[in-house]
Amino acid sequence: MRIEDLALLVALTEVDGIGDKRALELYREFETKTEFESSSRSDFDQFHYVDNDTHQQLQELGAVIDEYRERFERYQSEGTAVIGIDDERYPASLRHHHAPLVLYTKGNLSRLDDRLVSVSGSRETNEDGRGWIREVAGEMAAEDYTIVSGGAAGTDTAAHKGALEETGSTIVVLPTGVNNTYPEENTELFAEIVDAGGLLLSHRPPEEGPTRHAFLDRNKTISALSPGTVIVATDGSGGTMAQYKTAIKQGRQVFVPDSSLGIEPSGGVEEIRSDGSTAVVSTSFELMDRLQCLPPLEHGNQLTGESDDDGQMSLDDWG
Incomplete structure (x- = not known):
């Protein structure tokens, strides 16, 4: 385009x-x-x-x-790729689920063509949880998977670091522009990800900061990009629980860690685990086996959702 x-x-x-x-x-x-x-x-x-x-x-x-x-x-x-919805580089899976007209990226665009798995979890995830997802992400990166997450503190950061330590195969979906690091503490991490062949991706122009809707948009993109989303830890409230509900609405497979791993907070994970459609895993190898059994993501060239009276896409209908 x-x-x-x-x-x-x-x-x-x-x-x-x-x-x-x-x-x-x-x-x-x-x-x-x-x-x-x-x-x-x-x-x-x-x-x-x-x-x-x-x-x-x-x-x-x-x-x-x-x-x-x-x-x-x-x-x-200045080094930011600008990708329109009719561009051949635009991820086909996003055209069915919350398709922004423009994506802004920095880094290796070919990461979007990899085998992807998404990760979400609490900023307050305990050491057991952070260690588990870091190990899982690293092992999956070594098997040619790319880890998609939101760059936040806690779970997201652990997942990105695990992939970075192996191959650099990770995608950070940001609630800000790619030049406006959020959280600021991850500025160096994001630079390392780009240098190692990973990708920063955003709906927002490069210098823009976060808004409430930007976090919702980020979550919808994280789960839409891959066939499966791992929910590592949540107390049952906040963005991680919203991420779970979004993934289900998008028809994505949700995975949670086994309770024996001692990951906290776990209140929300226990609720998710009771959902009959959720898959419980303990290792990266179990996760990869289950991912390989999932059908390929849909392809298409249309925006989804219905328009409001003013022509704007509503957040409820958009994803």
Whole structure:
């Protein structure tokens, strides 16, 4: 997907009443800035949400498109890849589950083509839990798996470090831009991951900080990228429990550690373990055996979810 095409697509979201889904619909119909500028009102008869005011805004998008093009070119010159939803490099699994129009990445993009497994867990995971997932991640990396996690303290950091110690095969899905490290304490770790051939990935432009919705978006991406998600530890509240529910909604297999491993906090894990669809594992080899039995992830080229009245995708419907 060319930068000028991506700039047009994102610029369309600046038009009143045009959210991501409608922007993609219009982009795929008209494709170039010239077609929008030279269009007549009747060209949009099939799009009920395009009235006279909207059509005028669509014809006057030139300056906004140029601004996005210059911005994306600058990001790329500074080492951040900008990947649009129609780019062949865009992960196919995300097109079915919470598909942002743009991904920003730093590092080795080929990691997205690896065999992936996702990891989530509490920031307060005890030493037994951190040690277990670090060992599991390292052993899986040695068997050509890439570990996907969110870069947070505790469980996420242990998983990333385990993979880094073996092959560097890990993907950090950030709630911030790739140049705005969160948490700050992991700045050096993230740099090491990129240097070792791993990948930083975000929905947000490179310098932007976190928002509440950014954490929700991150979690949806973590589980959507891989066929299975390991929930290491949770007390039953917070982001890890939300990650579990998201993975189930996306049709992903959820794994939890066996209770004999002594991993805490475990209140939420006990609840998850009681779910008949959850797989309990003790070792990386059990986990890999079960992953190999899962069907391949879906592929597609459409956004999912329904639009709100203003054309924006709601968080509930988006994933």
